[in-house]
Amino acid sequence: MSDIKNKEITSRDVDFAKWYTDVVKAAKLATYSKTKGCIIFEPNGYAIWEKMQSILDSKFKETNHQNVYLPLLMPEELLKKESDLIQGFAPEVAWVTQGGDKQLDERLAIRPTSETLFSDYYASTINSYRDLPKLYNQWCSVLRWEKETRPFLRSREFLWQEGHTIHETEKEAMEETLRILNIYNDFFHEYLAIPSIIGKKTEKEKFAGAISTYTVESLMYNGIALQSATSHYFGQKFSLAYGIKFLGRNNTYEYAYQTSWGASSRMIGALIMVHSDDYGLVLPPKIAPVQVIIIPIKDTIEVMEKAKYYQNILNQHNIKTIIDNTDKSAGYKFSQAEVNGIPIRIEIGPRDLANHNITLVRRDTREKENVNINDIDIVDKINNLLEDIQTSLYNKAKIRRDEMTYEARSLEELKNIMENHPGFVKAMWCGNPLCEEKIKEIKGTKSRCIPFTSEKISDHCICCGKKAEHEVIWAMQY
RNA sequence: CGGGAAGUGGCUCAGCUUGGUAGAGCACUACGCUUGGGACGUAGGGGUCGCAGGUUCAAAUCCUGUCUUCCCGACCA
Numbered sequence: 001m002s003d004i005k006n007k008e009i010t011s012r013d014v015d016f017a018k019w020y021t022d023v024v025k026a027a028k029l030a031t032y033s034k035t036k037g038c039i040i041f042e043p044n045g046y047a048i049w050e051k052m053q054s055i056l057d058s059k060f061k062e063t064n065h066q067n068v069y070l071p072l073l074m075p076e077e078l079l080k081k082e083s084d085l086i087q088g089f090a091p092e093v094a095w096v097t098q099g100g101d102k103q104l105d106e107r108l109a110i111r112p113t114s115e116t117l118f119s120d121y122y123a124s125t126i127n128s129y130r131d132l133p134k135l136y137n138q139w140c141s142v143l144r145w146e147k148e149t150r151p152f153l154r155s156r157e158f159l160w161q162e163g164h165t166i167h168e169t170e171k172e173a174m175e176e177t178l179r180i181l182n183i184y185n186d187f188f189h190e191y192l193a194i195p196s197i198i199g200k201k202t203e204k205e206k207f208a209g210a211i212s213t214y215t216v217e218s219l220m221y222n223g224i225a226l227q228s229a230t231s232h233y234f235g236q237k238f239s240l241a242y243g244i245k246f247l248g249r250n251n252t253y254e255y256a257y258q259t260s261w262g263a264s265s266r267m268i269g270a271l272i273m274v275h276s277d278d279y280g281l282v283l284p285p286k287i288a289p290v291q292v293i294i295i296p297i298k299d300t301i302e303v304m305e306k307a308k309y310y311q312n313i314l315n316q317h318n319i320k321t322i323i324d325n326t327d328k329s330a331g332y333k334f335s336q337a338e339v340n341g342i343p344i345r346i347e348i349g350p351r352d353l354a355n356h357n358i359t360l361v362r363r364d365t366r367e368k369e370n371v372n373i374n375d376i377d378i379v380d381k382i383n384n385l386l387e388d389i390q391t392s393l394y395n396k397a398k399i400r401r402d403e404m405t406y407e408a409r410s411l412e413e414l415k416n417i418m419e420n421h422p423g424f425v426k427a428m429w430c431g432n433p434l435c436e437e438k439i440k441e442i443k444g445t446k447s448r449c450i451p452f453t454s455e456k457i458s459d460h461c462i463c464c465g466k467k468a469e470h471e472v473i474w475a476m477q478y
Numbered sequence: 479c480g481g482g483a484a485g486u487g488g489c490u491c492a493g494c495u496u497g498g499u500a501g502a503g504c505a506c507u508a509c510g511c512u513u514g515g516g517a518c519g520u521a522g523g524g525g526u527c528g529c530a531g532g533u534u535c536a537a538a539u540c541c542u543g544u545c546u547u548c549c550c551g552a553c554c555a
Contacts, residue, residue, distance in 0.1 A: 007504095007516075008489085017549065025489090036546065092554070113555095146554070147479065149547095158555075207555095227555060264555055297514055331515040338515095349514055359514080444551085478555095 005278045006339055012278055016222040023272055024151045026339045027281040037149040037156035041265070044340060045152075047289035048268055049159060053139060055191055055287075056161065056263065059183050065135040065163060070117045072140075073108040078116050082241040085115060088208020092144040094156075110143045115209065115234075115260055118164035119242035126246045126256065129168050133176070137163040152269035153226070153478050160264035166244060166256040170235065173257035177233040180261040181214045184229040192267065193284040193394040194218045194274050195401050196228060197424070197473065199449030204436055211235040217448045217473065219401045220273035223422035225448050225475035228270050231261035269478075274397050275364075281341030282364055284393050285386040292321040292382060293342045295333045297349030299325065306348050310358075310378060317379045319386070338363060343389050344382060364389050364396075407457050414462060414474065415442045422476050424448070428468035430461035438463050444476040 005011065008026045010018040024030055029045030041049065057067070073096060080086050089112045096108040111117070122134060139161045149155050163180060167173040181198055188196040196218040206213035210232040218228045238244065239255035248254040275282040285291050292314055296303045307323050314321040324333045330347075337345045347359040352370070360369045362385060371381065404423030408414040417425050429435060429447070439462070440446055454471040461468040 015549090021548075032547070034546090088554090142555090144554075148551095148553085154555075160555075230555070262555070266555055299513080327513080329515090329517050330513045331517080333513090333516090335516050347514070351514065 006280055006335060009278055009280060009339075012221065012276075019278070020269075020273060021151065023276050023281055027341060029268065029272075029281070030151045032151075035156075037146055039151050039155050041159070044289075045268060048271070048283070048287065049265055051287055051289055052191075052263075052267060053161070056183075056187060057137075057139070059187065060137050060161075060163065063135075063179060063183070065137045065165075067138060068136045069138050069140065070111075070114055070121065072111055074111060074114075074117050076107050076109060078120055079109045081116065082119075082209050082238055084237075085209035089113070089144075092146065094143050094145050111140075112142055112144045113260075113262075114138065114140075114142075114162055115164065115238060116242070118260075119238045119244060119258070122164075122166050122256065122258075123242045123244045126166065126244060128247050129249055129254075131246060132256065133165055133167045133172060135163075135165045135176075137161055150269075150478075152272070153266055158265050160262050162260060162262045165259045166239070167258070168246075168248070168254075168256070170257050173235070173259050174233055177212075177214060177231050177259045177261070180259070181216065181229075181231040184216045184231065184261075184263055187263075188216060188218065188228065189394065191284065191286045192271055192274075193286075193390055193397060194228075194270060195394065195398040197449065197451055199451035199473065201230075201449055202429075202433075202436055202447045202472070204433055205447055207232045209234065209237060211237060215449050217424075217475075218270055218274065219404060219424055219475070220270070220478070221400070222273070223404050223476070225424065225477045226266070226270050226273070227448075227477065228267060229261075229263035232259060234258040234260065275393055276341065279335075279366070280339030282393070283341040283343060285343040285390050288341065288343050289320065290322050290340075290342050291319045291386055292344045292346060293337045293340075294321060294323045294346045294348060295330065295337065296323065296325060297330045297347060299327075300350060302353055303348055303350065306353065306358075307346075310346060310348075313378060314382060317383075319379070319382055334361075338366070344385055360385065362389055364393055408462060408474075409458055411439070411442070411462060414439065414445070418442055418445050418476060425474045426455065426457055426471055427462040427474055428456075428458050428460060429470055429472040430464055430466045430468045431470060432461070432464065432466075435461055435463035439474065445474050446477055448473045448475050448477070 009022040012019040027044055028042045030039040030041055033040045093112050094110045097104055141157050141159050143157050146154050146156050165176050185196055185198045188194045196216045198216055201213040201215050212233045214231045215227055216229040218226050220226055236255040238258050244256045245253045294307045294311055296307045311321045311323055343363050345361040352358050356373050357370045358373055360371060406417050406423060406425045408425050408427040414425055414427055436447055450470050450472050457471060
């Protein structure tokens with residue numbers, strides 16, 4: 001194992017922001033485009049997104065959701081119907097005002113989110129309680145006129161899925177909201193190996209137009225939080241604004257209960273900032289587009305045959321395996337495999353063959369292991385190793401998150417933590433928005449969520465000292 | 479949107495102070511030789527110096543404007 005770090009990558013502990021963009025570039029996940037604030041998803045980055053899509057999509061379908069596609073553009077009148085929503089989004093909506101060389105009579109909004117289109121669509125198609133629920137999802141991109149942009153974390157156009165459902169009862173809609181939240185949370189834990197936390201947003205932080213917002217929050221390597229997915233309960237707010245009514249069981253008109261939920265390409269950013277290191281990208285095996293790369297050392301016939309043999313076996317067992325048969329030097333290929341975050345590398349060279357060996361290298365720890373091919377079942381061996389990488393990435397991230405989770409009993413204490421070693425800070429809050437506002441004055445500190453699994457740290461609000469019921473997790477955020 | 483920094487072959491940058499018509503390393507192409515932690519040799523291709531205007535006999539260099547990117551804040555997935 002060599003200690004020579006990747007030349008193109010700034011050290012994570014020296015300059016985290018630079019490190020992040022260096023990894024994005026070195027692993028060829030994305031590059032800047034001529035369009036301000038919009039990135040090009042390169043094959044390596046898009047492949048991760050496709051993998052995320054396929055996993056989440058099958059989970060949505062298992063829970064009876066269907067995919068649809070609604071237009072990119074919406075008339076202004078439609079967007080304005082729900083006043084909280086338009087107020088929340090007004091500063092970041094982009095408008096189409098001209099078609100060809102003709103000025104439009106009514107300008108069209110480019111969707112920043114599609115509650116309005118879904119609501120209008122539902123209003124026109126729902127007649128009876130028998131039509132409910134409607135469980136729709138769409139994969140698309142949305143546009144928000146962001147001022148400060150960063151690859152994956154915040155760009156003007158980003159990829160996401162937005163689910164929009166309507167239900168007969170409040171209970172069903174609330175169950176849906178939480179069902180999806182749990183799907184997201186499981187996805188983070190099981191696939192992304194990110195120990196996320198779920199909870200409810202405060203009134204101040206909830207989605208514009210929602211009754212309540214639930215969130216998946218994760219903590220990055222540098223102690224900054226990332227809102228990673230959200231699920232909203234709308235009650236009847238949009239139903240009333242858009243007239244989504246149906247004839248109920250007792251033959252009177254009722255307004256539907258609604259939810260929406262989304263997860264975006266921002267998750268790629270989370271993946272980078274939780275697991276990757278100074279050698280480049282580190283991907284959990286379950287989300288990696290490629291699990292194994294075989295590097296032949298010397299392209300002799302024997303070596304190449306062996307490489308292809310293993311590639312075939314592994315691919316047949318659904319372990320995506322590629323061979324790097326470029327004529328670069330071996331050392332270059334090793335580094336490249338590391339930058340790209342491929343979980344396992346198999347080195348096969350004449351020396352290995354002579355001893356009936358192959359060399360296995362895991363990306364997360366960079367440990368090398370020589371195994372005798374007569375002693376092992378290669379598929380079992382690789383599967384075990386992949387599983388071990390997956391769990392150890394999760395455990396490592398969890399230990400780090402726990403180490404960076406603090407408790408504060410006074411504003412002073414909270415401030416000290418944020419200034420010296422940011423992370424999740426648990427503190428009691430009375431529920432008064434004024435107190436929340438005051439806490440926000442501490443350099444970028446915001447409430448992340450009221451966690452579902454709450455501890456009672458003390459009886460008093462950290463800010464005003466009044467009686468407090470809720471523990472809130474506070475953090476600086478992306 | 480405030481404060482700072484930077485834009486020169488694909489990438490990282492030098493040249494700018496003191497104007498004279500563009501360089502290095504890496505990458506790329508061909509051939510050869512190689513491959514166990516970012517090899518080597520030979521030959522080759524590629525840049526209206528972000529863009530626009532101005533000053534000047536002459537601008538990568540000076541001036542003005544503008545765009546983009548990065549960092550730090552405010553605002554947001």
